[in-house]
Amino acid sequence: MDLEKIFKPDTIAVIGVSLTNEAHPANVIYNKNRLRYEAKTFAVNPRGGHIRADTLYRSVKEIPEKIDLAVIAVKAELVLPVVEECINSGVKGAIIVSGGFAETGLRDLQDRLTSRAREAQFPFIGPNCLGVYAAPWMDTFFIPNERMVRPEKGRVTMISQSGGVVVDQMVKATAEGVGLSTAVSIGNKALIKESDLLRYFAGDPGTDVITFYIEGFGKHEGREFALAAAECKKPIIVLKAGKTSAGNKAVSSHTASMAGDYQVFSAVMAQKGVVEATDEFELMAFAESLSCYPMNISGKIAIITGSGGHGALCTDACIAHGLEVPSLNEETQLGVKEVLSPTLKHIASYANPVDLTGSSTDDDFLAATRVLSKSPEIDCIILLLLPYIPGITVDLGAKLGMVQQQEKKPIIAYVPHVEKYKIIVEGFNLYNIPVAHSVEDAVHMAEAMRRNKPC
Amino acid sequence: MLTKEMEDLLKSAQTYGWVMEPFAKRLFALAGMNVPQFVWAHSPEEAISFTRTYGYPVVMKIVSPQVVHKTDVGGVSVGIDDDARLTNTFNRMSTISGFSGVIVEKMVKGLEMIIGSTHDEQFGPVILLGLGGTTAEIYRDISLAMAPLCEADVEKMIRGLKAAPLLEGYRGSEKINREALKELVIKFSEFIMDFGETMESIDLNPVMCSADGCVIADARIMVRK
Numbered sequence: 001m002d003l004e005k006i007f008k009p010d011t012i013a014v015i016g017v018s019l020t021n022e023a024h025p026a027n028v029i030y031n032k033n034r035l036r037y038e039a040k041t042f043a044v045n046p047r048g049g050h051i052r053a054d055t056l057y058r059s060v061k062e063i064p065e066k067i068d069l070a071v072i073a074v075k076a077e078l079v080l081p082v083v084e085e086c087i088n089s090g091v092k093g094a095i096i097v098s099g100g101f102a103e104t105g106l107r108d109l110q111d112r113l114t115s116r117a118r119e120a121q122f123p124f125i126g127p128n129c130l131g132v133y134a135a136p137w138m139d140t141f142f143i144p145n146e147r148m149v150r151p152e153k154g155r156v157t158m159i160s161q162s163g164g165v166v167v168d169q170m171v172k173a174t175a176e177g178v179g180l181s182t183a184v185s186i187g188n189k190a191l192i193k194e195s196d197l198l199r200y201f202a203g204d205p206g207t208d209v210i211t212f213y214i215e216g217f218g219k220h221e222g223r224e225f226a227l228a229a230a231e232c233k234k235p236i237i238v239l240k241a242g243k244t245s246a247g248n249k250a251v252s253s254h255t256a257s258m259a260g261d262y263q264v265f266s267a268v269m270a271q272k273g274v275v276e277a278t279d280e281f282e283l284m285a286f287a288e289s290l291s292c293y294p295m296n297i298s299g300k301i302a303i304i305t306g307s308g309g310h311g312a313l314c315t316d317a318c319i320a321h322g323l324e325v326p327s328l329n330e331e332t333q334l335g336v337k338e339v340l341s342p343t344l345k346h347i348a349s350y351a352n353p354v355d356l357t358g359s360s361t362d363d364d365f366l367a368a369t370r371v372l373s374k375s376p377e378i379d380c381i382i383l384l385l386l387p388y389i390p391g392i393t394v395d396l397g398a399k400l401g402m403v404q405q406q407e408k409k410p411i412i413a414y415v416p417h418v419e420k421y422k423i424i425v426e427g428f429n430l431y432n433i434p435v436a437h438s439v440e441d442a443v444h445m446a447e448a449m450r451r452n453k454p455c
Numbered sequence: 456m457l458t459k460e461m462e463d464l465l466k467s468a469q470t471y472g473w474v475m476e477p478f479a480k481r482l483f484a485l486a487g488m489n490v491p492q493f494v495w496a497h498s499p500e501e502a503i504s505f506t507r508t509y510g511y512p513v514v515m516k517i518v519s520p521q522v523v524h525k526t527d528v529g530g531v532s533v534g535i536d537d538d539a540r541l542t543n544t545f546n547r548m549s550t551i552s553g554f555s556g557v558i559v560e561k562m563v564k565g566l567e568m569i570i571g572s573t574h575d576e577q578f579g580p581v582i583l584l585g586l587g588g589t590t591a592e593i594y595r596d597i598s599l600a601m602a603p604l605c606e607a608d609v610e611k612m613i614r615g616l617k618a619a620p621l622l623e624g625y626r627g628s629e630k631i632n633r634e635a636l637k638e639l640v641i642k643f644s645e646f647i648m649d650f651g652e653t654m655e656s657i658d659l660n661p662v663m664c665s666a667d668g669c670v671i672a673d674a675r676i677m678v679r680k
Contacts, residue, residue, distance in 0.1 A: 222577030226601055253677050254591045255571025255583045256656040259599055264575050267599035271608060 001123040003192070003200045005092035007134055007182060009039050009068035013060050013091070015082055016074040016098075017043040017051060025097055025142035026073035027051075032145040039138045040065070060089045068092045071131065071140050076100030079127065080113050087120045095140050096126035102188050103128050114190045129187025130163035133170070133180075141185070143167065154179010155208035156287045157201050159194060161186055161215045162241075165280070169213070172280065176437070177429055178288045181206045195224040202232040209291045211237040211283060222265065229272045235290035235452045236274045239283045240265060273453020282444050288434045289445035290452055293410045297379040299323040299450035302372045303353035305384035306360050306392070310414075310439060311353030314384060317443040323450060328352045332375045339367035352378075361391035366399055373407035380449065382442050383413045387421045397424040401431025410449065414442040457649050461485055465653065465678065471520045472655075474676035476558055482676070483659070486646045488639060489670045493560035499542040502559045512536040512562045515544050516673070521553030523675065526589055528552075533562065563672050565665035566621060566631055570640055572602070572647045573656040580647045580654075584609070584640055586618045587661040602644040609637045622664070635668040655679050 012033055016026035026043075033041040034054070042065075043051050048058045057063050060070060070086045072079055076098050086094055101110035110127065117124055125131055131140030135150060141163070151173040158173075160166035163185040173180055181204075184197060194212055201207045210232070217225065229236050243262040269276045275290070277283035301323050305311035315325045328336075333350035340348060340356070341364055348364075349355040354372070356364050365383070372381055385396065397413070404411045413428050415421055417437040428435045436442035457465075464482050468474040474482065477495040484490050492509050495518060496502040506513055517530030525531045528551055532544045541559075548557055569587030574580055578601050585597030598612035613619055613633070624630035639662070647654065655677040663670045 217577040219576055220579055222575070223579045223601065226578060253571065253573075253656040253658045253675060254569060254660055255658050256573045256677070257592055258585070258595055258597050259571070259573050259575070259581055259583055261575075261577070264573075264578055264581050264599055264601075268578050268581070268601045271600045271611070 001121055001192075001196075003093065003123055003196070005068040006095065006123060006125060007132060007200070007204075009092070009138060011065050011067050012039050012041045012069045012071060012138060013044050013057075013063060013067045014041060014071045014073070015044040015060065016072065017045050017056060019045065019047065019049055019051065019056065024073070026071075028142045028144055029071055029073065029097070029140050032139055036145060037138050038136055039069075042067070060086055060091060066090065069138075070094040071097060073097040073142070076106065076109060076127070080109075080116065083113060083117060083122070083124070087116075087122050091122075093122065094124040095129070095131035096124050096187075097129060097131060097140065097142060098126075099128040101127045101190070110188060110190050117191050123192055124190075125184065125192050126187040127190060130166065130185035133183040141167065149174050151178060151180040153181070154291065155181050155206065156211065156291050157182045157184070157204070157207040157209070158211045158213075158287075159184045159186060159197050159201075160213035161189065162213060163187070165213045169211075169280065169284070172284045173287070176284050176288055177425070177435070178284060178291065193218075193221055193224070195221065195228045198225065198228045198232060198236070202228070202234060207234065208294055209235045209237065209287055211239070211287050213239050213241070213283075215241050222268065226268050226272045229269075229274050235294050235448075237277055237283055237286045237290065237448070238269055238274055239277045239280060270451070275448055275451045281441070285436065285441050285444040286448035289412065289448040292432050292434045293449055294452070295410070295449060296452050296454040297410065297446070297449045299446070300378045300380070301325050301446055302328070302375070302378040302381045303384065304365065304368050304372065304381060305353050305355050306358060306365075306386045306389045307384065308349075308353075308355050308357075310384040310386065311355050314382060314414075314439045314443065315353060317440050318382075318446070321443050321447045323443065323446055325352055326377060328354075328372075328375070328377060332371065332377060335371045335375075336368050339371060340364050358389050359391065360389060362393050362396045362399060365392070365396060366403060369400055369403050369411065370407060373403065373409040373411075378409075380410045380412065380446050382446060383411060384439065384442070385413055385415050385424065387415060387424055394423045395427065397427025397433075397435075398430055399427070401428055401433050404433055405431055412436060412442050412445045414439055458485065465676075468676065468678050472678060473523060474678065475518055475520060475555075476516065476674060477518060479674040479676050480671065483646075483671055483674055486642065488642055488646075489668060490674075491560045491563050491670055491672060493558050495556055496545070496559050497556040499545045502541050502545055502557065503538055505559050506538075506541065509561050513541070513559050514562055514672075515541070515548065516558045516560075517548045517551050518555045518558055519551060519553035520555065522551065525673075563663040563670045565663035565670070567661035568636070568664050568669070569597075569658060569660040570643055570662050571656065571658045571660065572643070572654065574652055574654055580644075580650070582612075582640065582644050582647065584612045585616065586621075591660060603648050604641055604644040606637055606641065609640045612640070613637075629666045631664040632666055632668050636664055639669045653678050
């Protein structure tokens with residue numbers, strides 16, 4: 001099935017727009033798309049009439065233009081006839097926002113809907129979902145426009161079984177400066193499942209990284225997903241809920257007893273090069289890192305710091321996450337020493353972490369970063385940048401960005417995320433360098449590259 | 456592809472929900488995997504005659520449709536080295552419930568590994584590799600992966616084990632034949648793909664791994680009833 005028009009519709013019909021209830025989900029969706037987004041949007045209600053100055057069409061058939069996408073927010077029992085009409089009118093696909101299907105026990109109603117759509121090759125997302133957020137094109141989330149927290153446009157696509165979780169991820173992405181391409185809430189995933197979306201976004205030119213929030217897979221869905229993941233060249237990140245199994249199955253073999261549902265999930269994800277995050281913060285760190293560096297590293301980290309304590313904390317975190325902080329060879333150490341300010345040469349430490357001390361300046365950070373970027377002993381640099389060091393200026397982020405662009409070695413920066421230092425973060429962001437809000441977060445970013453599949 | 460004989464062996468299991476060791480071993484031998492020389496003996500004389508060809512020491516194991524975990528009922532005896540012990544052990548095991556003879560086989564030495572498989576609801580056939588023996592579930596030193604497996608998958612599974620250094624020959628112990636282990640796991644994964652959903656789970660435990668190769672010392676196949 002072709003999903004193109006679900007994510008890039010030229011025309012949208014919102015079905016179920018109310019004449020009397022402005023808070024109805026269909027109205028919220030219609031209003032924001034009609035007023036704020038680029039796709040041409042029409043409202044449908046069988047009673048007809050007008051909503052503000054616009055015509056309220058009695059059916060999709062009545063709309064004078066060809067409709068690409070139907071957003072359906074009518075009562076559950078009316079969904080199937082509406083879908084039937086969409087199929088007959090040549091609509092290319094639907095987002096079914098309405099609830100009241102399998103999640104309330106009406107599996108039969110959902111199955112009838114799904115088998116009709118499958119028969120007609122009519123793709124739909126949902127039911128019981130928020131649908132698709134793809135600014136500036138469209139947004140079917142039934143959240144009033146003024147309540148939305150919108151990340152910058154970027155290259156990460158987020159797919160979630162839960163609408164609430166994906167909205168929360170958008171808030172976090174905004175806070176962390178992670179750019180969003182598309183967000184999809186798939187709800188009951190009656191027809192379009194994670195593996196279908198993975199295949200679609202693997203080929204989407206606007207997406208570099210795909211993240212998933214997964215609650216559970218149906219029969220063999222996990223296998224489909226794993227096979228799709230193995231073919232996808234882009235980094236994939238998953239966050240799994242429901243890791244603890246409810247009740248122990250009685251099993252009489254060692255294998256069945258040791259291969260629990262979550263253990264299998266986690267092992268298969270790693271086997272296929274999918275990066276599994278342990279929580280939503282890690283997911284965001286992984287997304288930020290892999291959208292800047294969609295690559296695989298072996299995990300040999302050099303740490304450059306202005307504070308010995310931060311260097312030690314970072315080393316511990318690296319080891320705990322399966323990364324190495326190798327001692328630098330003598331030649332590299334001398335190479336760094338040579339380029340530092342004269343006052344620093346005898347107080348800095350060089351072994352790794354490279355501690356430039358509180359007496360360091362922008363130039364020392366730049367020079368040390370350049371030398372380490374050229375060293376084949378390491379494959380990633382974590383910069384612990386403490387902007388209260390007197391010799392450091394607000395320009396350092398952008399200056400280091402330039403070094404990264406020339407030397408190509410992945411750099412991850414830690415800068416305390418407070419308003420005062422924001423300009424440094426922005427300097428890094430300008431050069432597409434991920435900036436962590438804690439030392440641990442910086443280590444997660446490096447770990448993401450180690451666990452990402454070789455590209 | 457499963458041959459006619461393999462399918463017949465599996466059908467024999469439908470009644471009990473699992474395949475007894477002699478049938479399971481025959482099945483894996485047919486699929487080209489190493490099992491030790493053994494005889495399914497129904498009398499002490501049959502057992503003794505096996506040792507005349509293959510010599511001592513031998514292992515004796517109960518065959519009973521009612522006994523899935525043999526060690527739990529005293530149904531495994533290792534290091535038997537003369538006719539008297541062989542006869543005594545046979546007589547003792549003949550009182551275990553469901554007694555249908557015993558397996559007598561050559562002792563195989565090596566590092567005890569487990570190779571297993573389950574049919575996972577979400578991911579289909581899944582392969583397990585780990586440190587085996589009766590304590591497998593206590594140490595839980597295992598790697599899992601979705602079948603079918605390629606060599607790189609198996610290599611990653613081996614490296615993922617805490618016991619990986621043991622395979623390399625730890626403190627003077629001999630290094631196991633890693634290629635043979637990988638080959639066995641891959642062959643097993645191919646076999647599992649042919650098996651389909653009739654299989655619920657399989658334990659090859661222990662698989663004795665040494666410098667000479669890997670031999671399936673015990674096997675249990677649970678099938679869907």
